Amino acid sequence: MTVRSYTHFINGRFDGASTDFVERKAPATGETVATFASGTQDDMDRAVQAAREAFDKGPWPQMSGMERAEILNRYADLVKANFDKLVQIEIEEVGKPIRFARGDVSGVVGLIRYAASLAMQMVGSTYTNLGANKTALLMREPIGVVALVTPWNFPALILAQKVPFALAAGCTAVVKPSEFTSGSALELAALAVEAGVPAGVFNVVSGKGSVVGKTLTEHPGVDFISFTGSTRVGQEVMQASSKNVVKTSLELGGKSANMVFADANLDDAVDGALMGVFFNNGECCVSGSRLFVQNSIADEFIARVTERSKKLKVGDPFDEDTDIGAMIDPKHHGKVLEYIDSGVAEGAKLLAGGGAASGAGHFVQATIFDHVQPTMKIFQEEIFGPVLSITRFETMEEVIELANDSPYGLSNYVWSKNIDTVMNVAKRLKSGWVQANTVIDGAPQLPLTGVKGSGYGYEMGQAGFEEFTQLKTLFIHTGPRTPVFGR
Numbered sequence: 001m002t003v004r005s006y007t008h009f010i011n012g013r014f015d016g017a018s019t020d021f022v023e024r025k026a027p028a029t030g031e032t033v034a035t036f037a038s039g040t041q042d043d044m045d046r047a048v049q050a051a052r053e054a055f056d057k058g059p060w061p062q063m064s065g066m067e068r069a070e071i072l073n074r075y076a077d078l079v080k081a082n083f084d085k086l087v088q089i090e091i092e093e094v095g096k097p098i099r100f101a102r103g104d105v106s107g108v109v110g111l112i113r114y115a116a117s118l119a120m121q122m123v124g125s126t127y128t129n130l131g132a133n134k135t136a137l138l139m140r141e142p143i144g145v146v147a148l149v150t151p152w153n154f155p156a157l158i159l160a161q162k163v164p165f166a167l168a169a170g171c172t173a174v175v176k177p178s179e180f181t182s183g184s185a186l187e188l189a190a191l192a193v194e195a196g197v198p199a200g201v202f203n204v205v206s207g208k209g210s211v212v213g214k215t216l217t218e219h220p221g222v223d224f225i226s227f228t229g230s231t232r233v234g235q236e237v238m239q240a241s242s243k244n245v246v247k248t249s250l251e252l253g254g255k256s257a258n259m260v261f262a263d264a265n266l267d268d269a270v271d272g273a274l275m276g277v278f279f280n281n282g283e284c285c286v287s288g289s290r291l292f293v294q295n296s297i298a299d300e301f302i303a304r305v306t307e308r309s310k311k312l313k314v315g316d317p318f319d320e321d322t323d324i325g326a327m328i329d330p331k332h333h334g335k336v337l338e339y340i341d342s343g344v345a346e347g348a349k350l351l352a353g354g355g356a357a358s359g360a361g362h363f364v365q366a367t368i369f370d371h372v373q374p375t376m377k378i379f380q381e382e383i384f385g386p387v388l389s390i391t392r393f394e395t396m397e398e399v400i401e402l403a404n405d406s407p408y409g410l411s412n413y414v415w416s417k418n419i420d421t422v423m424n425v426a427k428r429l430k431s432g433w434v435q436a437n438t439v440i441d442g443a444p445q446l447p448l449t450g451v452k453g454s455g456y457g458y459e460m461g462q463a464g465f466e467e468f469t470q471l472k473t474l475f476i477h478t479g480p481r482t483p484v485f486g487r
Ligand SMILES: NC(=O)c1ccc[n+]([C@@H]2O[C@H](COP(=O)([O-])OP(=O)(O)OC[C@H]3O[C@@H](n4cnc5c(N)ncnc54)[C@H](O)[C@@H]3O)[C@@H](O)[C@H]2O)c1
Pocket: 149, 150, 151, 152, 153, 154, 158, 176, 177, 178, 179, 207, 208, 209, 210, 212, 213, 214, 217, 228, 229, 230, 231, 232, 233, 234, 236, 237, 250, 251, 252, 253, 254, 284, 285, 286, 382, 384, 410, 448, 450, 454
């Protein structure tokens, strides 16, 4: 197996300055698949400086939207041309099954194309009703140098939820990818330059969050921070941003409810229950890891979900038939197993799985608990693995209360053929996103956001694009002015 060896990507090229490298072992095999430079404060300073100069001196921010769109579309073509390589990197470094890695890279292409269209939609507004001789222009401008910190579960996809939108707005960026999965970020930066993005516009520094992540989010050269990761680190990023009073957007953890009413299309809902929790190994912020089933259908529905879960294939992520790959690293693997033990210890009923799955990698069996109570850890905490917690309910009131009983508020799902049920539940759920009769769905046009412990700010969509812009108000007085002083 070839080991990919990466340095940082600063000012339009791979940077020769690093001497310290860390090995990335594939979670599914334990083999070394890549080495990443272990960044220092100095590396991060150089990257921010490159982005600062590229922003202040141009030409990227001054280009027309049409020019930026053209380059971004060329970038999308290049990502497509490198599809297989990027898919391989995501499988090897993350341990996710091939069909989901393919979905991620297709998603990257779509996000870049959509962002390209937004480059031509950078519109402000005009007020003409302010009184005689007065007009105001609200001019939309790029926010500046942006710090983008990404997690390991969707390394390419989450990067593409940020970078193309920032670039479309005319910003310049420094990316700090996860230290586990930096390969795709570095490849994507190099492809952007190949597509015509000028040097210094898109920089990547790999390394530890506590070193380069911290340096980046505290850096005085940064104008906006967009962070995706855990709620705990999100809190640290908030503190870091206060140092220079920098605007932030935080996309944090989740513990979504997947609610199945008796009148739902039950075939679809069974599939949605499995997809909700086992997609991307369960390492998914919008995972529907709490399943709520209405009492009248519960026994049969839960039996069907359990039976199907036992047929899932856990193992080699390169195998087309694999449903669940490997957990990201041994520590996280151990944490997921501890949650499973806590579910048993706290009295939930184990229906399927319940431990590690065999193989050389960090595999976990598809695990299902029934009769989970809101007081249990597996109900409240984000497990980030293939572990489903099921709770039964009787009424709509009860399930809304159960769903909202969470420190998080990212996404929720409701299954019912009754539009009244869907609307009534959706309106009362405390989450940034609700999906009806589907699960973990989305499109580049639709903004993702959280409430409560899931963060704030928007990613994707027009709202996500506007995060990378700011409004400058130009108030213009024309014609004679009535004196205020010295009349
Ligand atoms: N809301 C969303 O859209 C979304 C999407 C994906 C993942 N997530 C969340 O991400 C988490 C899993 O990812 P993770 O384990 O990589 O998260 P994490 O918070 O441990 O790390 C995220 C990133 O922050 C960096 N980091 C760590 N300490 C830092 C510091 N002090 N300052 C700046 N950066 C620092 C890490 O190196 C990494 O690049 C889960 O909680 C998941 O729900 C959220």
